[in-house]
Amino acid sequence: MSQSADTVVSITDVSKSFRTGVTALQGISLDIRQGEFVSLIGPSGCGKSTLLRIIGDLIQPSSGSVIVNGKPAHQARLDPDYGIVFQDAVLYDWRTVARNVSLPLEMLGWDRARRRERVKEMLELVELTGFESNRPWQLSGGMQQRVSIARALSFDPALLLMDEPFGALDEMTRERLNMELLQIWEKARSTVVFVTHSIPEAVYLSTRVVVMSARPGQIADVIDVDLPQPRTAETREDPRFFEHVTAVREALAAGGHLPSATAPELF
Amino acid sequence: MDDVATSAAPRTPGLGVARRLGTGVLVLAALVGLWEGYKWLWQTAGWKWPFAVDDVTMPHLYKVVEAFWQPTTTGGPPLIRSLLDATWFTGKEALAGFLLGALIGFLIAVVLSQSRFLERGLVPYIVASQTVPILAIAPMVVVGLGSKGVAGWKAVAVLAAYLTFFPVAINTLRGLHSVDPRALQLMHSYAASRWRVLWQLRVPASVPYIFTALKISATASVIGAIIGEAPASIQNGLGGAIVNFNQYYSLEPTFLWATNVVCAALGIVFFVAVALTERLVLRGAPENIA
Numbered sequence: 001m002s003q004s005a006d007t008v009v010s011i012t013d014v015s016k017s018f019r020t021g022v023t024a025l026q027g028i029s030l031d032i033r034q035g036e037f038v039s040l041i042g043p044s045g046c047g048k049s050t051l052l053r054i055i056g057d058l059i060q061p062s063s064g065s066v067i068v069n070g071k072p073a074h075q076a077r078l079d080p081d082y083g084i085v086f087q088d089a090v091l092y093d094w095r096t097v098a099r100n101v102s103l104p105l106e107m108l109g110w111d112r113a114r115r116r117e118r119v120k121e122m123l124e125l126v127e128l129t130g131f132e133s134n135r136p137w138q139l140s141g142g143m144q145q146r147v148s149i150a151r152a153l154s155f156d157p158a159l160l161l162m163d164e165p166f167g168a169l170d171e172m173t174r175e176r177l178n179m180e181l182l183q184i185w186e187k188a189r190s191t192v193v194f195v196t197h198s199i200p201e202a203v204y205l206s207t208r209v210v211v212m213s214a215r216p217g218q219i220a221d222v223i224d225v226d227l228p229q230p231r232t233a234e235t236r237e238d239p240r241f242f243e244h245v246t247a248v249r250e251a252l253a254a255g256g257h258l259p260s261a262t263a264p265e266l267f
Numbered sequence: 268m269d270d271v272a273t274s275a276a277p278r279t280p281g282l283g284v285a286r287r288l289g290t291g292v293l294v295l296a297a298l299v300g301l302w303e304g305y306k307w308l309w310q311t312a313g314w315k316w317p318f319a320v321d322d323v324t325m326p327h328l329y330k331v332v333e334a335f336w337q338p339t340t341t342g343g344p345p346l347i348r349s350l351l352d353a354t355w356f357t358g359k360e361a362l363a364g365f366l367l368g369a370l371i372g373f374l375i376a377v378v379l380s381q382s383r384f385l386e387r388g389l390v391p392y393i394v395a396s397q398t399v400p401i402l403a404i405a406p407m408v409v410v411g412l413g414s415k416g417v418a419g420w421k422a423v424a425v426l427a428a429y430l431t432f433f434p435v436a437i438n439t440l441r442g443l444h445s446v447d448p449r450a451l452q453l454m455h456s457y458a459a460s461r462w463r464v465l466w467q468l469r470v471p472a473s474v475p476y477i478f479t480a481l482k483i484s485a486t487a488s489v490i491g492a493i494i495g496e497a498p499a500s501i502q503n504g505l506g507g508a509i510v511n512f513n514q515y516y517s518l519e520p521t522f523l524w525a526t527n528v529v530c531a532a533l534g535i536v537f538f539v540a541v542a543l544t545e546r547l548v549l550r551g552a553p554e555n556i557a
Contacts, residue, residue, distance in 0.1 A: 053452075056456060058452050058455060058456065077455070077456060077458060078458045079458070080456060080457055080458045082456045083456075084452065084453060084456045086449045086452075086453075088449070090447060090449045090450050090453060092450070092468070092471065092472075094471045094472075094474065103457070103467070104457045106467070107454070107457040107458070107459045107463060107467075108457070
């Protein structure tokens with residue numbers, strides 16, 4: 001893949017070995033363009049979360065380089081260009097919902113009026129208007145995760161990094177939040193890197209699915225998901241949706257992680 | 268997940284207070300019954316094990332209560348009057364010591380949390396400081412500060428602080444390290460400075476730990492103030508009263524018992540004050556109330 005002007009992330013030959021001798025990632029190269037929604041999928045231990053953290057400069061690769069918006073990942077973090085969402089919301093209990101969303105803005109030195117304005121917008125975006133002065137523990141898991149997304153997007157980061165953000169939620173909440181995330185992505189026009197272990201989730205959300213294999217973590221396949229945008233509840237019933245799900249499943253199976261026969265109960 | 272987050276049990280304060288009061292009265296009655304029952308049984312049966320009982324070792328509790336209204340010297344004010352003065356005096360020492368110790372403990376923890384090297388190097392000495400009996404350092408503190416013209420009660424406050432800072436330092440340090448690593452990664456991703464991480468994340472996260480320590484320190488500061496008065500030769504406080512009534516114990520044991528009750532009450536007041544502050548500050552965050 002050649003690097004073009006609208007490349008947001010450019011990963012070149014990244015490897016990561018831990019001191020324990022485990023090779024988590026080997027020879028990863030990947031370019032992500034502006035506005036893409038890229039999912040990393042693979043079995044546990046394939047290094048998808050490690051790769052996400054390397055992109056975000058939270059851990060350092062053993063070799064290779066990560067360029068974000070034309071600068072090293074380290075500089076991108078300092079700017080800051082990353083909004084991060086973890087599997088758990090990781091909200092600060094001692095802050096209200098509004099003040100959790102404004103945390104990054106405080107760190108960036110925004111003045112109070114501007115912060116208030118932005119927090120209002122963000123809570124509207126994630127449909128939590130009215131919960132400004134609630135404490136995080138008063139919200140359900142799904143609502144907490146929406147606060148966490150609002151916080152990550154509050155400062156308009158160039159790149160949204162999401163590490164299995166809906167993995168801890170029940171299936172119904174998860175599907176609803178999938179839809180909401182797509183609406184947010186539409187509006188915010190951000191670039192997303194999304195780690196998941198759910199095949200339908202990856203297909204439904206992504207413009208591209210990166211299938212990884214384990215030990216060492218490598219890119220087994222990259223599948224373009226050219227389902228029409230915007231995606232709706234009907235997308236999940238589109239035959240082409242199933243074709244893509246099957247394609248991803250087969251790519252995973254080729255890596256030896258799934259039985260190759262279709263197993264509908266997996267979704 | 269959703270259920271867990273929202274099912275924090277609602278508190279009904281009115282009922283809770285009534286139930287607590289009821290429990291308190293019951294426990295108090297049981298303790299009085301135990302004391303008087305033991306005294307009666309051992310005295311009647313003449314048992315000597317584990318220790319013989321008479322009116323000197325275990326006076327009747329009503330006599331201890333009566334003692335509050337008896338004058339300590341002929342024609343003097345009742346005991347309660349002088350004990351209240353002494354409580355005020357010792358309470359002042361203990362409060363000053365508590366605040367000073369808490370502040371020092373907190374600052375030590377903050378400094379140590381910034382460097383593994385400092386923490387590893389200095390924590391053993393902080394622990395060692397607590398193995399030195401307060402009676403051994405009291406004369407140094409009292410004489411040392413006295414030579415600088417510092418009032419005696421302030422020296423006692425320093426002794427109380429010596430007992431107070433330790434739990435605060437150790438627990439705060441633990442709290443500062445207790446932060447969720449992902450919360451740290453978040454701060455990292457905002458390029459937050461060390462200072463910001465400390466004040467916006469580490470310190471707030473350690474507040475529940477600090478309150479646990481303050482509850483221990485609250486009673487320790489009262490003990491420190493009482494014990495510190497003896498080597499400082501301070502007569503006006505509860506420590507002075509204890510030393511004084513000790514000498515007359517075989518004649519008038521109830522005075523010492525009455526003083527003990529007041530000391531305990533002072534300790535409880537300190538503890539409750541901290542516990543109430545904790546409730547106010549952590550306002551119902553379910554997992555934070557210890």
